[in-house]
Amino acid sequence: MAGMSAMPAAAQGALSTPSILAPASTPAHEIYSLSQFVLVITGTIFAVVGGLLTFVIIKFHARKTDAGHEPAQIYGSTQVELAWTVIPVLTVVVLFLTTARIIFAIQDAPEPQSALNVTVIGHQFWWEFRYPKLGIVTANELHLPTSSNSAPRPAYLQLLSADVDHSFWVPQLGGKTDLIPDHPNQMWIDPEVAGVYLGQCAQFCGIEHAKMLLRVYVDTPQQFEAWASNQEKPAVDDAAVAAGRQVFESEACANCHTITGTSAHGVFGPDLTHLMSRATIAAGAAYNTPANLRSWIEDPNIFKPGALMPAMQLSDQQVDELVAYLTTLH
Amino acid sequence: MADQTFPIPGTLDVSPSRGVGLLEWLRSWVITVDHKRLGLLYIVYALVFLLVAGGEAMAIRIQLAIPHNHFLSPELYNEFFTMHGTTMVFLVGMTLIFGFGNYLVPLMIGARDMAFPRLNAFSFWMSAFGGLLLYFSFIGGFGLYGMGAAPDVTWWAYAPLTERAFSPGHNTDYWALALIVMGFGTLGAAINTLATAFCMRCRGMTLLRMPLFVWLMVVASADTLIVITPLTAAQVMLIIDRYLGGHFFDTQAGGSATVWMHFFWIFGHPEVYVLILPAFGIASEVIPVFSRKAIFGYPAMVAASVGIAFVSLSVWAHHMFTIGMTSVSNAFFALSTMMVGIPTGIKIFNWVATMWGGKIRFATPMLFCTAFLFQFLCAGLTGIMLAAAPWDWQLHNSYFVIAHFHYTLTGSFVFCFFAAIYYWYPKIIGRMLSETLGKWHFWLFFIGFHMTFDTMHFVGILGMPRSIYTYEPDRGWGTLNMIISVGGLVQATAVLILVWNIVDSFRNGRLAGNDPWDAWTLEWSTPSPPPPYNFATDPVVYSRRPLWDLKHPEDPDWKYER
Numbered sequence: 001m002a003g004m005s006a007m008p009a010a011a012q013g014a015l016s017t018p019s020i021l022a023p024a025s026t027p028a029h030e031i032y033s034l035s036q037f038v039l040v041i042t043g044t045i046f047a048v049v050g051g052l053l054t055f056v057i058i059k060f061h062a063r064k065t066d067a068g069h070e071p072a073q074i075y076g077s078t079q080v081e082l083a084w085t086v087i088p089v090l091t092v093v094v095l096f097l098t099t100a101r102i103i104f105a106i107q108d109a110p111e112p113q114s115a116l117n118v119t120v121i122g123h124q125f126w127w128e129f130r131y132p133k134l135g136i137v138t139a140n141e142l143h144l145p146t147s148s149n150s151a152p153r154p155a156y157l158q159l160l161s162a163d164v165d166h167s168f169w170v171p172q173l174g175g176k177t178d179l180i181p182d183h184p185n186q187m188w189i190d191p192e193v194a195g196v197y198l199g200q201c202a203q204f205c206g207i208e209h210a211k212m213l214l215r216v217y218v219d220t221p222q223q224f225e226a227w228a229s230n231q232e233k234p235a236v237d238d239a240a241v242a243a244g245r246q247v248f249e250s251e252a253c254a255n256c257h258t259i260t261g262t263s264a265h266g267v268f269g270p271d272l273t274h275l276m277s278r279a280t281i282a283a284g285a286a287y288n289t290p291a292n293l294r295s296w297i298e299d300p301n302i303f304k305p306g307a308l309m310p311a312m313q314l315s316d317q318q319v320d321e322l323v324a325y326l327t328t329l330h
Numbered sequence: 331m332a333d334q335t336f337p338i339p340g341t342l343d344v345s346p347s348r349g350v351g352l353l354e355w356l357r358s359w360v361i362t363v364d365h366k367r368l369g370l371l372y373i374v375y376a377l378v379f380l381l382v383a384g385g386e387a388m389a390i391r392i393q394l395a396i397p398h399n400h401f402l403s404p405e406l407y408n409e410f411f412t413m414h415g416t417t418m419v420f421l422v423g424m425t426l427i428f429g430f431g432n433y434l435v436p437l438m439i440g441a442r443d444m445a446f447p448r449l450n451a452f453s454f455w456m457s458a459f460g461g462l463l464l465y466f467s468f469i470g471g472f473g474l475y476g477m478g479a480a481p482d483v484t485w486w487a488y489a490p491l492t493e494r495a496f497s498p499g500h501n502t503d504y505w506a507l508a509l510i511v512m513g514f515g516t517l518g519a520a521i522n523t524l525a526t527a528f529c530m531r532c533r534g535m536t537l538l539r540m541p542l543f544v545w546l547m548v549v550a551s552a553d554t555l556i557v558i559t560p561l562t563a564a565q566v567m568l569i570i571d572r573y574l575g576g577h578f579f580d581t582q583a584g585g586s587a588t589v590w591m592h593f594f595w596i597f598g599h600p601e602v603y604v605l606i607l608p609a610f611g612i613a614s615e616v617i618p619v620f621s622r623k624a625i626f627g628y629p630a631m632v633a634a635s636v637g638i639a640f641v642s643l644s645v646w647a648h649h650m651f652t653i654g655m656t657s658v659s660n661a662f663f664a665l666s667t668m669m670v671g672i673p674t675g676i677k678i679f680n681w682v683a684t685m686w687g688g689k690i691r692f693a694t695p696m697l698f699c700t701a702f703l704f705q706f707l708c709a710g711l712t713g714i715m716l717a718a719a720p721w722d723w724q725l726h727n728s729y730f731v732i733a734h735f736h737y738t739l740t741g742s743f744v745f746c747f748f749a750a751i752y753y754w755y756p757k758i759i760g761r762m763l764s765e766t767l768g769k770w771h772f773w774l775f776f777i778g779f780h781m782t783f784d785t786m787h788f789v790g791i792l793g794m795p796r797s798i799y800t801y802e803p804d805r806g807w808g809t810l811n812m813i814i815s816v817g818g819l820v821q822a823t824a825v826l827i828l829v830w831n832i833v834d835s836f837r838n839g840r841l842a843g844n845d846p847w848d849a850w851t852l853e854w855s856t857p858s859p860p861p862p863y864n865f866a867t868d869p870v871v872y873s874r875r876p877l878w879d880l881k882h883p884e885d886p887d888w889k890y891e892r
Contacts, residue, residue: 016804016806017792017793017805017806017807018792018793018805019791019792019793020724020725020791020792020793021791027720028724030720031720031721031723031724034718034720034721035715035718035721035724038714038715038718038721039715041714042711042712042714042715045711046707046708046711049678049679049682049707050704050707052682053682053685053700053703053704053707056682056685056686056690057685057690057700060621060685060686060687060688060689060690061689061690061691061692062622062689062690062691063689069689070622070689070882071621071622071623071687071688071689072623072687073623073624073885073887073890074623074624074626074683074687075624075626075627075628075890075891076626076627076628076629076630077626077627077683080683081627081630081676081679081680084675084676084679085672085675085676088671088672088675088676089672091671092665092668092669092671092672095668095714095717095718096661096664096665096668098718099661099664099668099717099718099719099720100661100664100665102718102720103657103660103661103664103719103720104657104661106720107656107657107660108657124496159654163490163495163496164488164490164491164496165488165490165491165587167652167727169727169793169795171724171793174723174724175652175720175721175722175723175724175726176652176723176724176726176727177652177654177723178652178653178654180581180587180588180653180654181490181581181582181587182581182584182585182586182587182588183586183587183588183653183654184654185653185654186654198793198805199793200795200798201795202652202726202727202728202795203488203727204408204483204484204488204491204796204797205491206491206496207404207405207408207482208404209408209797209798210404210797210798210799210800210801211800213802284802305403305404305405306404306405
């Protein structure tokens, strides 16, 4: 967890339930207040109609005393039926206008100059994050700065997919938007409070859809700058672990993974340049510890049966060297 | 049922000679073109698959009861939830509506059979074959993970996951082909229902005197005709993609993933109404009889049904609020979806008004229909929540949605069809189902249902997405999922009670007689079970409740009906 200690405040507070009732950004707040409005209206309808139904059940159930007589037959009433047609129509008008206002407020919000651009690319079964203006490429753990009214820094996410449909969903930060291969999407979030926000892929994308987990680290602006400047550097080159680097570059690892400053330029798997700055591996399926890294390299099926990374079939010594190398990549 | 034991005088009795051998008996079921026998075949077929898909649901719930469970492998889990959805919609839902439709529509309109008896048999056997084809994949399908792979791409099967690049082997083909085959069967049944209702009504049975169940079968069949077509077209395009090098949905070669979504949901959403409308029909038969009152506002009920069918064709993209449509499209589909609430609201009010002032007997069918009213009310209200597009951005593909549509399909559709089983079993079999077991079935199912699906709303609000085979322990979803799973097992117990009740009452039930519920529609004028060709002489009706008129000659309906 060395990466975590480098940025202590980014991980403040325990990981908690990703509840939509605990919004922490403008879109999430707007959705939350819309939901309360809708809840009040639907709750009222439920109370009225449910109450009516309960009353009818209690009042008009058959009693032993009145057996034999059929009740009065009533075939309908134009006035009453008109009333319970018009009232729902008016309710729908109110609900629709409120809903439409929020749709336009969130979806058509203009992108400010100060926005942070991030390209999110969905893969089976992990997330790639690219910060085009900062030249950063990372995976599975998205870092964003806090945004406030005085210093707005909303994140505008460009959503793409490398293979099948996925969906980006961090409930506390906003609604979900799908990542569709032929249909680039955009969404924005402006996190208010620093902390770790959990989410995961919300559109079935294959066998390991369940373990396509997502973390958003919301940093204070200073922490974010520190994180970004570290990410912009090439990988640590420590001569003590040159053997591990040699394994990485000469074995199949390099076909799929990139480590800047080495000959590894693969693009099918996560960028590992700053692997140790991440708390988890395998899109959140396991914590990023040397022991887990080792197991993952030996057989990814232990954490994620069906993950597209193959078991690497390396000797114990090669794995030792490789893990030693990877754990230097802060 | 094999041969007729209640021939009424003057009935045309064409049943085969008595004392036939087993093989001949079986053959008679295979070659039958009798609407009642085909209806029964549909119903039994649906109930068998209800047990199968229910079993899949139980396996899913055991897997999800605790976090990081290893009861099912990810492959098997994905197959099970795909098959659960596909089976429940196509093999249980569609077959149940056309089963009861087949059995009841001719009886209710005073006809002697469906309009096209052979088409009827063809439709059933196509549907049956489609179901077997789908389930054969468990043995013969070759998928990403070897032999014996059932479809594992979800029941909405979004492209490009279904393309060969991501779904090699044949399990997706089984899914697509089975749906094409069943689609033809369904189209046949829909055409037949429409032709029967429009051309075979007895004298005096004007369109506005048809029982509401028949009306709703008509509306559902018309909707079916419209929406099965795009589904079949999409499956054909998918097969062309997979085998003939087409690129309709192949995004790697310029195809479009969103086109599949439009094709699928222009089918998929109206499909929900196709299922729920006949359930409304059942409620509209059961509630008046057990409240001892005529249905309140019959013309409005018919108009609302037709209205729902029309509106249902313009709401499909509310399944797609998260795919990045324009804000104007999102607003349009939010509005059209909310508008569904108006005709459905009218229906709920009319049912309550029917009960108002009645003398309600809470026999098992009425218990199920009363619970249906509550649950359908809730389903409608959560539907309004999901129609509020921004809120849907949060709730979409979460367990809240699962809860919502199970409130519709279990809490409303299944509850109504359970009511139908208790209500019409005496007519179909000639014996009553046990009322004691019926009450046990109802209360257990009711409690289990609410344990499961009420809780699912909350776990969805807490951020749990659907289609995941496991979840992390730190998410705080563990306890709720345990409650959901226990509720599932309670429902399973209740269904087993129903199965026992059906089997046991077949031999030991109290004899029903023609009209055990003191009901008013034509099917209750025939013996139980009705003889072949139903009516010895064509009935003549003067109102919506012909048997009421006979029972109350001093106060007949035709004097008052609007």
